[in-house]
Amino acid sequence: MTPFVFLALLQDGLTSGAIYLLLAMGLLIVFSVTRVIFVPQGDLLALATLTVAQLQAGGVPGTLWLLDALALAALLGEIAGGRTTRRTLAAWLIYPAALTAACWFGPRTDPWFAMLLGIAIVTPFGPLAWRFVFRPAADASLLALLILAMALHFVLAGVGMVLFGPDGASVAPLTSATLMAGPLAISGQSLAVVAICAALVGGLRWFFGATLTGKALRATASDRLGARLVGIDAAESGARAFALAAFVAALSGVLIGAVTPIAYDTGFEIGLKGFVAAIIGGLASYPAAAAGAVLVGVLESLGSFWASAWRDVIVFALLIPVLAWLSLRQRAAGEP
Amino acid sequence: MTGKLLTVAGLRAGYGSVAVLQGVSLDVAAGQIVAIVGPNGAGKTTLMSAIMGLLPRQGEVRLDAAAAGSTAAMVAAGVVLVPETRALFADMSVADNLLLGAYPRRRAARTDRDAARADVFALFPRLAERRHQHAATLSGGERQMLALGRALMARPRLLLLDEPSLGLAPRIVRDIFRVLADLRTRGLSILLVEQNARAALDIADYGYVLELGEIVLEGPSAELAHDARVIATYLGTGRQT
Numbered sequence: 001m002t003p004f005v006f007l008a009l010l011q012d013g014l015t016s017g018a019i020y021l022l023l024a025m026g027l028l029i030v031f032s033v034t035r036v037i038f039v040p041q042g043d044l045l046a047l048a049t050l051t052v053a054q055l056q057a058g059g060v061p062g063t064l065w066l067l068d069a070l071a072l073a074a075l076l077g078e079i080a081g082g083r084t085t086r087r088t089l090a091a092w093l094i095y096p097a098a099l100t101a102a103c104w105f106g107p108r109t110d111p112w113f114a115m116l117l118g119i120a121i122v123t124p125f126g127p128l129a130w131r132f133v134f135r136p137a138a139d140a141s142l143l144a145l146l147i148l149a150m151a152l153h154f155v156l157a158g159v160g161m162v163l164f165g166p167d168g169a170s171v172a173p174l175t176s177a178t179l180m181a182g183p184l185a186i187s188g189q190s191l192a193v194v195a196i197c198a199a200l201v202g203g204l205r206w207f208f209g210a211t212l213t214g215k216a217l218r219a220t221a222s223d224r225l226g227a228r229l230v231g232i233d234a235a236e237s238g239a240r241a242f243a244l245a246a247f248v249a250a251l252s253g254v255l256i257g258a259v260t261p262i263a264y265d266t267g268f269e270i271g272l273k274g275f276v277a278a279i280i281g282g283l284a285s286y287p288a289a290a291a292g293a294v295l296v297g298v299l300e301s302l303g304s305f306w307a308s309a310w311r312d313v314i315v316f317a318l319l320i321p322v323l324a325w326l327s328l329r330q331r332a333a334g335e336p
Numbered sequence: 337m338t339g340k341l342l343t344v345a346g347l348r349a350g351y352g353s354v355a356v357l358q359g360v361s362l363d364v365a366a367g368q369i370v371a372i373v374g375p376n377g378a379g380k381t382t383l384m385s386a387i388m389g390l391l392p393r394q395g396e397v398r399l400d401a402a403a404a405g406s407t408a409a410m411v412a413a414g415v416v417l418v419p420e421t422r423a424l425f426a427d428m429s430v431a432d433n434l435l436l437g438a439y440p441r442r443r444a445a446r447t448d449r450d451a452a453r454a455d456v457f458a459l460f461p462r463l464a465e466r467r468h469q470h471a472a473t474l475s476g477g478e479r480q481m482l483a484l485g486r487a488l489m490a491r492p493r494l495l496l497l498d499e500p501s502l503g504l505a506p507r508i509v510r511d512i513f514r515v516l517a518d519l520r521t522r523g524l525s526i527l528l529v530e531q532n533a534r535a536a537l538d539i540a541d542y543g544y545v546l547e548l549g550e551i552v553l554e555g556p557s558a559e560l561a562h563d564a565r566v567i568a569t570y571l572g573t574g575r576q577t
C-alpha cells in the first residue's frame with residue numbers, strides 16, 4: 001500500500017468514523033436516560049436516506065403519511081387520556097400538518113430543502129417509538145427492552161421495504177467540491193461530514209453542560225428517583241432523548257447517503273457499528289466513544305482494502321477483546 | 337393551633353402482596369415539626385414513599401384538605417422528600433444538584449433561584465466551597481447537607497425527611513437539627529423520620545411511634561420523651577447524642 005492509498009483510506013475511515021460517532025452518541029443518550037438499547041436507530045438512518053432520495057426525485061415519501069397517521073394516533077391517545085397540552089398539540093398536530101404542507105407546496109426537489117424536510121420527517125419517529133413501544137414498558141427489565149428494540153428494528157426495516165422497495169438510493173452530496181492537497185484529493189463531502197459531526201458533538205456538549213433541559217436529562221440518567229423527586233417528568237425526558245437520537249440518525253442518513261447507497265436493510269449494519277463504538281466507550285463515556293468510532297471507521301476502511309470480505313468480521317470481532325479488557329479493568333477497579 | 341397542612345388517615349401501602357402499612361393516621365400542622373420514631377422495618381420509609389405517591393396507596397392523604405395526587409403533583413404543590421438513599425445526582429456537580437433542586441420552580445425568575453441558593457449556602461457554607469465538586473466525591477456529612485440543600489432549593493412548604501442523621505457524627509447531627517429548628521421558624525413544616533429518637537423528639541412539636549406498620553403511640557413530643565415505653569425502647573441506654 002502506498003502512503004497515498006493509505007491517506008485516501010484514512011480519509012474514508014474518518015468520514016465514516018464521524019458518522020459512527022454521531023450514532024454512538026444517540027445510543028448513549030437514549031440508553032442512559034431510558035435504559036433502552038436503541039437498535040432501530042440504524043433503521044431510522046435508512047428511512048431518512050430513502051425519504052430524502054424520494055423527495056429529491058420529486059416524490060412524496062410514504063414516511064410522511066406514516067408520520068401523519070402515528071401522530072394522529074398519539075394525539076388521540078393524549079385526548080383520550082385527558083392530557084392535551086399546548087405542547088402535545090404542537091408536537092402531534094401542528095408539526096406534522098406543517099411538514100405535510102411543506103412537502104406538498106414546497107420546492108421538494110431542491111436538494112437542501114429535501115434534506116431538511118427529510119430530517120424533520122424522520123426525527124419524530126424517535127419520540128413516537130418511545131410513546132408507543134418503550135414508554136409503556138419503561139419499568140421492564142433490560143432484556144425485555146432489548147427484545148422490544150429488536151422487534152421494532154424488524155418492523156421498521158419491513159416498513160422501509162414496503163414504502164421504498166428493495167433498491168438502494170443515494171442523496172445529493174452537500175457539496176461536490178474537491179480539495180487537492182498535493183496528489184491527494186480531499187472530497188468536500190468528507191470535510192463537510194466531519195465538520196458537521198464536530199459541530200453537533202460540540203452542540204450536544206453545550207446542551208448537556210449548560211442548559212437546564214440538558215441537565216434535567218442527565219439527572220434522569222444519573223438517578224431516576226432523584227429526578228422524580230425534583231419534579232422532572234421521566235416521560236418527557238424519554239421523549240427528548242429519543243428525539244435527539246432520531247435526529248442524529250436522520251442527519252447521519254443524509255450525510256452517509258451521499259457517499260454510499262442505502263437500502264432499507266443497510267441501516268441496521270451501520271447502526272451496529274455505532275453500537276460497537278458506544279460499547280468501546282463503555283456505554284458511558286463520550287470521549288472514549290469518539291475514539292471508538294474513529295477506530296471502527298479506520299479499521300473498516302483499511303480492512304476493505306486488504307480483505308474486503310473480512311471487513312465486518314474485523315470490526316465486530318473487535319468487540320471481543322474490548323469487552324474482555326473493559327471487564328478486566330472493571331474487576332481491577334474492585335467492582336464485582 | 338394553625339390549620340392542618342398534611343392529613344393522613346387509614347393509610348395502607350406495601351410492596352406487591354406484602355402489606356406494610358396497616359392503616360396509619362397522622363397530621364402535620366403548618367409550621368410544625370412532627371417526628372416519627374420506630375424500630376428498623378417498622379415501615380417508616382414506606383410511609384414516606386406512600387405519602388409522596390411513590391407507592392400505590394389506599395386510604396386518605398390530604399394536602400390542605402385536598403386529596404393528594406401523584407408524585408409530580410405533590411412536588412408541584414411544594415412537598416419535597418429527602419429519601420433515605422438521598423438520591424443525589426452523583427456524577428453531577430454540587431452546583432448542578434442544587435440547580436436541579438429548583439426544577440419545580442424553573443419558571444420563576446432567575447433572581448428567585450439565586451436567592452434560594454444564597455440561603456442554602458448561608459445554611460451550609462461547606463456546600464459553597466465544594467460547589468464544583470461531584471456529589472459522588474462528597475463526604476457523608478456533606479452529602480447530607482447537599483440532600484437537604486437540594487430539597488430547600490424548591491422552597492418547599494412541607495419537607496419529608498427520612499433519617500437526616502443517618503451515619504453522621506453527633507456534632508454534625510446537632511448542626512443539622514439546629515438547621516431544621518431554624519427552618520421551622522421560617523414557616524416550613526417538617527415530617528421527620530428518625531432512628532435518633534432523642535434528637536428528633538428534642539426539636540419536634542409532636543411525635544408518633546410506628547411499630548409493625550401501625551401507630552402505637554402519639555403525643556406532644558415533650559410528653560412522649562417522658563413516656564416509660566418510649567424511654568425503654570428508644571431513649572434507653574446507649575443512644576446518646
Ligand SMILES: Nc1ncnc2c1ncn2[C@@H]1O[C@H](COP(=O)(O)OP(=O)(O)OP(=O)(O)O)[C@@H](O)[C@H]1O
Pocket residue numbers: 351354356374375376377378379380381382383420531
Ligand atoms: N421494595 C420492597 N419490597 C418488599 N418489601 C419491602 C421493600 N422495601 C421495604 N420492604 C419491607 O417493608 C418493611 C418496612 O420497610 P421500611 O423500609 O419502610 O422500614 P423502616 O421503618 O424505614 O426501617 P429502617 O429504620 O431500617 O429504615 C420491611 O419489613 C421491609 O423488609
Ligand SMILES: [Mg+2]
Pocket residue numbers: 380381382420498
Ligand atoms: Mg427507613
